[in-house]
Amino acid sequence: MLRWLVAILIIANLLMFAVARGAFGPLPSAGGREPHHLLQQVRPESLAARPLRADEAGDQAVVGGPAPAAPVQSTPLGK
16 A cells, blocks of 8 residues: 555656656746736836835835834723
8 A cells, every 4th residue: 555655656756847847848937927918008118117205105114123013002901
């Protein structure tokens, strides 16, 4: 019984190795996804990335800083 399990696992590993090496064609994640969307863009030159100004960055999270204190008020429970 254990021999069959080991044999099945070896065959499964060889099959996955062949898939990873591209024996059955390229993987779906190898290329761009849905490239036809790039052709359907309307005026792609009008899209521009720009840095945020200080007044716009108020709602942005500060990475690496201390976590702000939560505005929670609590009272002890009465018995």
